[in-house]
Amino acid sequence: MPEATEKERSGKVVVRCTVNGRDAELSGFPMARLLDVLREELKLTGTKEGCGEGECGACSVFINGKIVNSCLVPLMQVEGARVVTIEGIASDEQLNAIQEAFIETGGAQCGICTPGMVMAAVNLLDRNSEPTESDIRAGLAGNLCRCTGYMKIFEAVVRACQHSGVKR
């Protein structure tokens, strides 16, 4: 396969995994950041970069059901894994209850932190369907927002709990 040789020559690897339920072959350097591969190769630009060092959570994705900062994950680590991004949270036109709640409560302002916040909120409610205020604060503490002061985001999580059918 001439393709593979090309990739070998440039030091790139091919990694097989699923992204948002679909089989994907991702190519890149072994240490390429998953964040870049998702955004550049798959054009899944909903995952954002805020800091590139694991502090802001704007790049949050799920790997095998666990939330991670994709700016810290090297490509080779997702071999065989299930990757879910913000694009995989709503099913077609049906928004997830958390997304609905973010719109209703004003949880998104500039929106750049929002995909990551939504992922963190989905993760939180997945683990705990009736979180207390301090659970919510703890569950979102890895995600920075500079616009909202977080109040409307907390409200969104509370409201989403009240709606049924929170699912990933």
Next chain:
Amino acid sequence: MQTRFIGKPMPRKEGREKVTGRARYIDDITMPGMLFGATVRSPVPRGRIKEIRFDPQIPWDEFTIVTAQDVPGSNYVALIVNDQPYLADRLVNHAEEPVLLLAHTDKYLLEEARRAVRLEIEPLPPVFTLDESDEKKEIIWGEDNVFKSFLVEKGNVDDVWAGADFIVEGEYRTGAQEQLYIETNGVIAVANPEEGVTVWGSMQCPYYVHKALIKLFNLPEDKIRVVQTETGGGFGGKEEYPSMIAGHAALLAWKSGKPVKIIYDRAEDMAATTKRHPSRTRHRTAVTRDGRLLGMEIDFVVDGGAYATLSAVVLSRGTIHAAGPYNCPNVRIRSRAVATNVPPHGAFRGFGAPQSIFALERHMNKVARAVGLSPEEFRRRNFIREGETTATSQVIREAVDMQRLVERAFELSDYRDKQERFARENESARVKRGVGFASFMHGAGFTGSGEKYLQSIVGAEATPEGRVRILAANTEIGQGTNTIFAQIAAEALGLDFEQIEVAQPDTANVPNSGPTVASRTTMIVGKLVESAALSLRQTLQNSKLLADSYSPEDFSRACRDYLAKYGQLKSFSQYKQPAEIDWDDEKYRGDAYGAFAWAVYVAEVSVDTLTFEARVEDFVAVQEVGRVINPTMAAGQIEGGVAQGIGYTLFENVVWRGGRMINNQMTNYIIPTTADIPPIRVHFEEMPYEHGPGGAKGIGELPMDGAAPAILNAIENATGLELNQIPLMPEQLMEAFRGEHA
């Protein structure tokens, strides 16, 4: 008044795109053949460029390289004073100053190349602090290091000292604050001699960038096009800086003939772009035995950094707000913005007012103590009322009632009970608690004659689908421009919310409705949206296509009929200053703002006397901002501003070394997280403002003003410590405690 949309929590227009990740920010966009651009910056704060050396390891012939010599027009960022070069030529005046630009298709190689350029710079003596600059030992800008100074005089303050029962002095300082919008600065440019220059990017003010690129390329205005893409936070940090990065990308695109994208990484954005001006304020206040203000003398200095940028305007706002919402017959405010060899400080929510209000509201507590009154009683005796005048001799024509705001804020925060209870409990407690407040105002819109010179224009256009599209250059940066404009237009026309579209700000399509700054978008531009929409309707009615009473469907049909008949329908509305506004730019006297928002904020804090950690436990924000157009968004603005204010006070510490920010990472420059922010309880007292759309006034900047002084006043209440400098970090608290008990 019955309304359908004004005062309703309409959902954000672009909310769906934002929660699904479909909204397209600048870094989400690519173009065929696009190169990436990078900036080589000065490592030294001040010096003469001797040589630029290129490491032979790098294949330089693959790169586009731009220096000052490649600038086709004028090598400065056109703004107020044209002193800031796009690329330093012989001299550098601050660390991180751009000297050379590189572009390449491969981001990784580009980064290697950036590190492989060596700048040989012969150092000159730098000035790093406003005190050094103010002392003028070294002159680094103009003749005296002063970008701008103001003098505001009311009455004669020189006459009051002799007869004063008390004279109280104090000095207050505030530090720099990093913007930390979560989306860094970024643009894409396409540029060539035939088509001219087009830039897409994250920005607040497309027409600022437009003006700057005209000069940089020496091209006619129709050859420059600037388009705002979805913007991930602005706060002022994307007011003037985008002119710089847009120019850089455009220079690289011009030379390479390819589209060029520049996106700063976080470290570069933090180190090189604008921050809030550090400040020093000195107060001298004369007061009577019964607690009436006789005279205030205020000296206010801000550190502008290496170039003038917007410092003159930031200083102006800080100066006008320095005496606050108090009635004092004799006032003198002297202020100046001085130069230092650090990256230029710039616009940041509040625009000078948070600095001078911090000083004032700490100082008012000090004066109260000197007189033997509580902070609230002392303020009560001096609050400004309708018919009285501000420091600039502006007669207040609104029915302002600060005391009512105080009462409301105290009630909501349980202020009096808490104060008593904490005083009792603190005695034996390791963690001391306290409450404090600040009372303040914030002018909406440009200062003085600013709006008159801007001459903002807004358009409304009928679309082929029978909708109305608003044409304005004001940007949605998270604060809700799209939604608020749609609410105003739908209300004015009696249409459905969905029938209003808001055009993407693109200088090729929208008129210049002025910058998205100064809490002016809703109050000033929103009013123009309303009148442009109404004049569009007038045209339809004059042409007999629309009856006096109509349904939304009738309106759509009339639009379509009009377009079928005449091709297009656009109407425009231009700002006219209300007749009673009178401002003297020379004397800095008169009506500084068309309207003020008024507020009282209460903070409750805890201070751990072992770990020296200070926390805000509860926060109540009460304000009068005219009619609230969208309660969800208005509260969101206040909450976000208060959170930034809490960060400014207790978390955000820019560490400087040799004129550079050395903690330029999110790991060591800390902003508040979900774990740090107390409940923020927002309350609006609504009093419609006659010149605002639907009665609204501006609110965007107001919430930045009150948190810092309220928190330090609360810490004083908890500990008895008089702390007059922010950011207040545990180290300073520890020192203060030790000083106290030494």
